[in-house]
Amino acid sequence: MVYAYIQDVPIDSAGYRRIMDNLGTEPITGSILHLCVRREDGGLRYIDVWESEEACTQAFDQRIHAAVDAAFGGHRPSTEPTVQVLDVLDITGATLPASV
Secondary structure, eight states: OOEEEEEEEEEHHHHHHHHHHOOOSOTTTTTTEEEEEEOOOOOOEEEESOOOOOOOOOOOOIHHHHHHHHHOOOOOOOOOOOEEEOOOOOOOOSOTTTOO
């Protein structure tokens, strides 16, 4: 079962670029799709699809939080933005691993 969510983050595109630069080009294990879109209020919205919630948690613990910390000088907000979990009925257009 895949794990998917929407997350609104209070950063601008420059902050997002810093995070992505810190993550590098190596694919993140377990990530199926990451979409970042601009919100009307100037913040950003992430739409992410993962092989599992466990894969997502592991990616944040091992790579993503470190990249965010580095992008903002080690001062990541003390709380995570609210995550709205999505009830995925179908995925098309993505090459899914055989284990999903």
